[in-house]
Amino acid sequence: MKNQSTRSNIDWMVVTLYIVLVVLGWLNIYSASLPLEETSIFDLSQIYGKQMLFILLSIPLIIVILSIDGKFFEKFSSVIFIAALLSLAGLFVFGKEIKGQTNWYSFGSFSLQPAEFAKFATALALSKYLGDVQVNLTMYKYQFQALGIIFLPVLLIVPHDPGSALIFSSLILVLYREGLPPWYLWTGFIAILLFISSLLFEPIYIVLVALLIVTLLYFRARPINRNIVLSSIIFVLVSAFTFSVSYVFDNVFQQHHRDRFNILLGKEVDMRGIGYNINQSKIAIGSGGWTGKGFLEGTQTKGGFVPEQHTDYIFTTVGEEWGFVGSLFVIFLFITLILRILYLAERQKTKFSRVYGYCVAAILFIHFFVNTAMVLGLFPTVGVPLPMFSYGGSGLLAFTILIFIFVKMDANKVNEW
Structure with missing residues (x-):
């Protein structure tokens, strides 16, 4: 050609x-x-x-x-x-x-x-x-x-x-x-949402909401698709991430980064x-x-x-x-x-x-x-x-x-x- x-x-x-x-x-x-x-x-x-x-x-x-x-x-x-x-x-x-x-x-x-x-x-x-x-x-x-x-x-x-x-x-x-x-993108969006939510609210409230959502999704799924192990792993990962946000924010982020997020929120x-x-x-x-x-x-x-x-x-x-x-x-x-x-x-x-x-x-x-x-x-x-x-x-x-x-x-x- x-x-x-x-x-x-x-x-x-x-x-x-x-x-x-x-x-x-x-x-x-x-x-x-x-x-x-x-x-x-x-x-x-x-x-x-x-x-x-x-x-x-x-x-x-x-x-x-x-x-x-x-x-x-x-x-x-x-x-x-x-x-x-x-x-x-x-x-x-x-x-x-x-x-x-x-x-x-x-x-x-x-x-x-x-x-x-x-x-x-x-x-x-x-x-x-x-x-x-x-x-x-x-x-x-x-x-x-x-x-x-x-x-x-x-x-x-x-x-x-x-x-x-x-x-x-x-x-x-x-x-x-x-x-x-697509789960890569969804994981990223959920991580961002959890990060911002954890800065605005107490982590325990975020974890309780996550437990409610995971439970609802588990029982809404067809019996053949239910996986208690996978649901439990997802909940544990979400909980661990939520409770780690405050530590990362206070100890990993520099002060000017923390200030900018605080102003934004x-x-x-x-x-x-x-x-x-x-x-x-x-x-x-x-x-x-x-x-x-x-x-x-x-x-x-x-x-x-x-x-x-x-x-x-x-x-x-x-x-x-x-x-x-x-x-x-x-x-x-x-x-x-x-x-x-x-x-x-x-x-x-x-x-x-x-x-x-x-x-x-x-x-x-x-x-x-x-x-x-x-x-x-x-x-x-x-x-x-x-x-x-x-x-x-x-x-x-x-x-x-x-x-x-x-x-x-x-x-x-x-x-x-």
Whole structure:
């Protein structure tokens, strides 16, 4: 089957959405970091100047990716993954500490965050593994190996950046799409529910409710399906997990992690301390009303009331200056991009490119969901940037690579029938 030209088969909808999000992101970074004295948009001493440089660097990067043969990424996926793991391991020796986290390599005035690039590397490695015709996720052997690919980089990232490590868990959704038994997801959701419930209520009450539910499920099942041993094991595991939450919360979590959960759950209200960011974020977004105060007219933004507004809290600038309508438009763009990638993934001819497409969609979704939920006070502050919007060269370049590798796969359909 003869290859068609890449240019004629590029999905321009994905490319256009990417460009629009990058441009809108830069405008919000510009607004959130504009100094009192007017300077050039290319002023590298300013945050928006550095971001403009990264945007310009993305252009030749895109050209290079689209020029490479589509099968290159599959052939060298293992090499790319190993290189990513080595870069993460190197942080323990050569990493530079910035704001309490040693997750950067420093090169003069610029820094590189390898965890961002490890995301597309892990997506490639997982796609390569699942693309093997012999892999069957209904078997424990393949389940553990696939989960190992996902959590190997997590083990290297957690000590430096728990927020970035959270992103990799989204790839479990891809495994579910490829045949992972549903009980994995249900177990995860139940564990999260038990964890939050155990922080809000006394553990004994949670255990009694669990006993009631297990008993009801046991007697509602058909006699032939009843298993007293399995039901007892489930109850014991739930009870043990519930009673362990307080110990883990008090002895494993760091103080700032405990504070963020307490603020989220309404157990503590410290508007001048740990709750300051979330409170100012809500004020900024709420003050925008329906249509916003206008570009460069946000009083909360101009006053610098929202910390880290150009990075993790960039969405507050959208809410204040563009209002509810503008925020809804940005959300629409992200959802459209994710759904478009899912649509393209389903029409791929090989399992490798299909799985990679789902990985791209999953990573974009978890970033988008966690970041917007975080600035609205619906999720603890975990330092997850908004793709193409938040300031950061590593993030922008990594998302560019992540997305355009799939654009290349989709355009260059050299897949075997």
